[in-house]
Amino acid sequence: MNTPAIKVLIVEDDPLIAKRYQMILSRDKDIECVGSASSGYEGTMLAALNKPDVILMDIELEDKQAGLRATEEILNYMPGVKVVMLTVMDTDEAVFRAFELGATNYLLKNMPPEAILQAIKDAYADRPSLHANIAGKITREFQRIKKSEDSLLHNFYILTQLTSTELEVLELLMKDYTRQEICKLRHVETSTLKSQINSILKKFGKTSVQEIVPVLRELHIPQILAQRKGK
Known part of the structure; x- marks a missing residue:
């Protein structure tokens, strides 16, 4: 019996970067790209319609908070989805915000293809990709699911x-x-x-x-x- 492919949604407003991710995902037979969105709103809708296993979510989309808002919306009502945040800077603040919102991991946008594919598979399998001595602590202390009746x-x-x-x-x-x-x-x-x-x-x-x-x-x-x- 064949193992079903990992369904991945890309949410990235830079068309060149989004295209690069699509090409990278297409190289792995165990991964299927189920859609690509260029805004937080569109990403939220595609997540509801396509039900991906993993989402690659840019932190900054149409505005600096759009990716964070979309992540919060999605995880409130689809807690089983794994969100991997995409950022351009490797800072403590970026790590904190990503996990505070319930993301599984975060990646630098310019990471090599192998690292991106591995991060997707790690997220899908619930394998922490951060250093072991902080991964558990961050996940336990900062992962939260907030509810909003108007979402x-x-x-x-x-x-x-x-x-x-x-x-x-x-x-x-x-x-x-x-x-x-x-x-x-x-x-x-x-x-x-x-x-x-x-x-x-x-x-x-x-x-x-x-x-x-x-x-x-x-x-x-x-x-x-x-x-x-x-x-």
Whole structure:
């Protein structure tokens, strides 16, 4: 029986560096590149959709905190993913921040191909790549998973739990249709719509539509749903 390939997602805003990583990964039959993103937001979305085993995450993307925010988002709701941070400077601060956010390891961007491939395999196998006398301490003391109700992955996950009917109702609510208008469009009684909305609110853990819609709009959920439908 063949061992499944290690699925790797690259999140790097420099196209030349991203291309170099893709070429390096293509040389190893045990590794499969499942996507490449150029921003923290795109990396978060691709992580949710492609479910990689390991992510190579640039610390600085569209801004200096984007890679860190994306890492935190991903590890909050996909704790099994291994994130290897990419940086240009080997500093104590870089090491601290990487592990504080829950990353498995960090790499200098100009490391040789063999080191990059080995780091991916070490991360996948839960083998610490840092010096043994500090690897365990850093992992135990600084790896944390923070939860945020307004995060992209949190809400994206809840959307996958909605029924097709609930999702259609939510989309109409995000388009500012009134309840009366939704009842007419869907040819349902007010009591039926009320029951559907209550089910949506329960799944989101909220008590009113006004607590959900603004957050979903800010996260561009309506556009994401439209794109998935091919609109």
